[in-house]
Amino acid sequence: MEVLNSFMTWVFKTRLGQIENFKKNPIQTQRTVLFELIDAGRKTEFGRKYNFSEIKNYRDFADQLPLFDYDSFKPYIDRTMEGKQGVIWNSKIEWFSKSSGTTSSRSKYIPVTEESLEECHYKGGKDMLSLYLSNYPNSKLFSGKNLTIGGTLEKNPLNPQGTAKAGDISAVIMKNLPIWAQIVRTPNLETALMGEWEAKIEKMARETMNENVVSIAGVPTWTVVLLRRILELKGAKHILEVWPNLEVFFHGAVAFGPYRSLFKELIPSEKMRYMETYNASEGFFGIQDQPDSDELLLLLDYGIFYEFIPMEEWDSENPKAIPLQEVEIGKNYAVVISTNGGLWRYKIGDTIRFTSTAPYRFKISGRTKHFINAFGEEVIVENAESAISFAAEKTSSTILNFTAAPVYFSSDENQGAHEWIIEFKNPPENKDQFIHLLDNHLREINSDYDAKRYKDLALKAPLVHFASPGLFEKWLGKKGKLGGQHKVPRLSNDRGYLEELLELLKEEI
Structure with a gap:
């Protein structure tokens, strides 16, 4: 395992040069992403409707495309879910990520393309590991298993007989992981994708409690439930009695602050590390790249073009979005994205506040509706x-x-x-x-x-x-x-x- 750990550590550190490049050249990186997206969407139905072939610069893009929320973009997604291809993206869409709904829909279904899986979600996971290993060069991250708490899969509700499937983004990612990533994770895939949550926690606990778990990735809320059940089954006082080599928790989805003291009780070690990520159904947006900071690095070469709506304009009839180079430190912005998953000028509902522009770092400040x-x-x-x-x-x-x-x-x-x-x-x-x-x-x-x-x-x-x-x-x-x-x-x-x-x-x- 020592040889494997050394090799994998070297592999992941090779990405650091590309991360430094987008940190030093953020605006050029975003411009390249925008025109790669426009080129990919040019021949789609959406691209033809909004005259992508006439877009020469960012201002053309912003003038020709309206801003969308889920309800206004839903007709394009629904047609894609029904089996129509080439509506919003130029390659086949076979996966949809299910997340919490809107006022008019119980659930949202976000398209997940092969490009968004490979160049966004998986790249985000790799960069998370690269930055972690850079910060902690003596890590033994690959000497044991990574415990991942995923979601569930389901049939495509608009085309149950079709090949396209739906599920929580964590389940979609897990189902499509390459073999090397499946080998180093626990529990087994069948358990990880179970649908009934209480039974799933029980099975996960029994499968993982005797493994050599070195890292955990998941949502704090459900991670706590799992860890407590493991402690009950093992009769242990804290989780280090079960997994003495545990070194890091990669967490996201909810703010970690209210959970921090609880995790210190469950994992009473000053050596335990915590690393925040900002990964949603729509894309992988940020990673905590500095160990002693709660700021997130904005990820700029992931097939996502960012725009931002100042929150003081949010309730206006025609709010204006601005590109990355126009944001100001300390202001709250609603995030707008165009992505290699087929979303165009899409308001994701999250708000962020920039803490730095060299490089671009931020904090998640809330939701436009929460x-x-x-x-x-x-x-x-x-x-x-x-x-x-x-x-x-x-x-x-x-x-x-x-x-x-x-x-x-x-x-x-x-x-x-x-x-x-x-x-x-x-x-x-x-x-x-x-x-x-x-x-x-x-x-x-x-x-x-x-x-x-x-x-x-x-x-x-x-x-x-x-x-x-x-x-x-x-x-x-x-x-x-x-x-x-x-x-x-x-x-x-x-x-x-x-x-x-x-x-x-x-x-x-």
């Missing part, structure tokens, strides 16, 4: 996660999950509030102190929230419900959304999710 702005306070997910992590750290408590929504003005009340449900593994001894810390930290990091909280002018202190472990999992189970691609909505501007959880909370009291 925020609370009921009273002009403009609280985004990044604010909430920062405040809740701060309060948990100061009170030595451990958080499993949370959500929040507004309490609107009523005929009896001239003030609103934010109502939170927070699920704890270890609740704080002093609940009032926790609420005070949460509220004060939000005021420190968000001036709009602070202004509304001044002397309880518009917002009273937050109302917080302290829940025991299992509430959010029970809620997801009732909605049929147990699984790797389903996440608890952190913030909502309406009370739908919160009211459902409050009903479950009442049943437990």
Whole structure:
């Protein structure tokens, strides 16, 4: 295994020169990507409709193509799912990634082409390993197994008899992995792609608990569930008693801050490493390239052309998107992408904030639809996660999950509030102190929230419900959304999710 580890480490480090190239030449790299995409889409139905052959520069591209969200782009995807080829891309599309739905659709189906698999998702995985090995040259990453917690596959709902298939992006990626990658991962593919989540966790635990697991890749929420079950089966106090050679957790999908203390309990080692990725159904967008920073490096040579909508323009009738060279540090932007998966000027619903432009690094700041702005306070997910992590750290408590929504003005009340449900593994001894810390930290990091909280002018202190472990999992189970691609909505501007959880909370009291 030592020989294999040395060889694989050398192989992955060969990519570092190309990463340095796009870091040093970001604008030229993006320009090349744009015209490669336009050339590939020129003869598609979409390309003919929007006159790709007449596009000479970025301004032509932005003028000739409108901005799309999922609902407006869905007709093109549906026709492709029904079996029509050449609609949005010039090669055959045989896979679709399923993710959380929109207002009009229970689920979204994102096309996954061979090019997007090879030149985006797989390249992202390889670059993640390359950067990790560069940062930790003494790593033994290939001396054991990588535990991957994937999703599930299903038939194409619009063409069940056809050859095209659908599934969570992690399942699509896993199903198509090359042989060398299958050899170094655990559990076996059949278990990893099981559909019934509770049975899947049980089987994964029993298959992996006796392996030499060196790394884990997955969503923090479900990784915690799996690790806890393994500890129960092994009668161990912490996971290093089970996997003494575990060295890194590659995580994504949700912010890691609220989970950090929980992972320190499960894996009590200062040598344990954590590396964040930003990989979605639509593409692989970012990797944490610096060990001691929570910033992500924007990935620029992956067949993705980026545009950005300043959030102050988001609600305007015709919001204007700007290219990479026009972004400013510190501002919030909604991300727009055109990709080698056949998406064109597509609004993915995520917001980011740039922290650097040389190279381009950023933080995920939230979702265009997951925020609370009921009273002009403009609280985004990044604010909430920062405040809740701060309060948990100061009170030595451990958080499993949370959500929040507004309490609107009523005929009896001239003030609103934010109502939170927070699920704890270890609740704080002093609940009032926790609420005070949460509220004060939000005021420190968000001036709009602070202004509304001044002397309880518009917002009273937050109302917080302290829940025991299992509430959010029970809620997801009732909605049929147990699984790797389903996440608890952190913030909502309406009370739908919160009211459902409050009903479950009442049943437990």
